[in-house]
Each structure stands twice: as C-alpha cells, then as structure tokens.
Amino acid sequence: MKDDDLAAVRNKEIGFVFQTFNLLPRYTALENVAMPLIYAQMPKKERTERAKEVLNMVGLGDRMDHRPNELSGGQRQRVAVARALVNKPSIILADEPTGNLDSKTSYEIMALFNDIHQRGNTIILVTHEEDIARHAHRIVRLRDGVVETDERNLNPITFSA
DSSP states (O other): OOHHHHHHHHHHHEEEEETTOOOOTTSOHHHHHHHHHHHTTOOHHHHHHHHHHHHHHTTOTTSTTOOGGGSOHHHHHHHHHHHHHTTOOSEEEEESTTTTSOHHHHHHHHHHHHHHHHTTOEEEEEOSOHHHHTTSSEEEEEETTEEEEEEEOSSOOOOOO
C-alpha cells in the first residue's frame, strides 16, 4: 500500500492510546478528540457532534472545554481514549495506557476499556503490569520479542466504569 493508503487505514480502522496521552496542549479536550475527524475530512459540525458524543461516553462531557493542563492524568487518558474511539475503529491499540496513572485511576481506565470491549471493539493492550494484564481475555507474554506464553484468561477482572 502507498503511504497515504496506509495512513487512511490507520485513521479509520485503528485507534491508538498512548502512555503519555499525546494530547495537543493548546487544544481543548473536544478539539483533541475531533482531530482525527479532520484528517477523515468530516465536516466541522459532524465532527464536533461526534467528538461530544464520545467525550460523554468516556464520562468527560463536563470537561470538553478544558485544555490538557486543566485535567487530571486519568481525565487526560480518557480524552486519549475518546480520541482513539472517535472514528469508530475496528481495533484499539493501547501502549501502556495506565503507565502514568495511580492504581485507582488505572482500574478506572481498565473499566472503561472493559465497557468499550463490551460494545464490540477489539483492544490490544501492551503492559508490564500483571494486575492490569489480568483484565484481559487473552494474555500473550513476550520475552525478547518471542512468544513465551499465549493463554486464555477464563476469569478476567471486569467491572463497569
């Protein structure tokens, strides 16, 4: 595929959640969430409505006009999750999404991922934290780039946000 085609697939089919949030500091939560929709060439009114819808879904409807420095770490990660969801992707890739969060907030984010999974999204999460991994339905452990174990988790920790 050409670079532009690959970028289109990434934008539409894959949502990314990063450990460091990767939010643009000069933009509000709403503007950060709407950003992928600009690249998808969605009209402004539609992208604003979709971004509001997703921010409400992650529990931040009352914080959408706040900039990242006005949000807690957990709220910033919720904005990042909303941004990942805004294009209704097939897959969400989450790289250490709880790495910069305290334990309580980490569990809240995992509850949010559980709710997202229940709505039908596939979530691939990378973590070094065993307690976070126990939330998954399948756990693949890698060592030095090689699969060490691949197991179904018959009792994932699940609770609602």
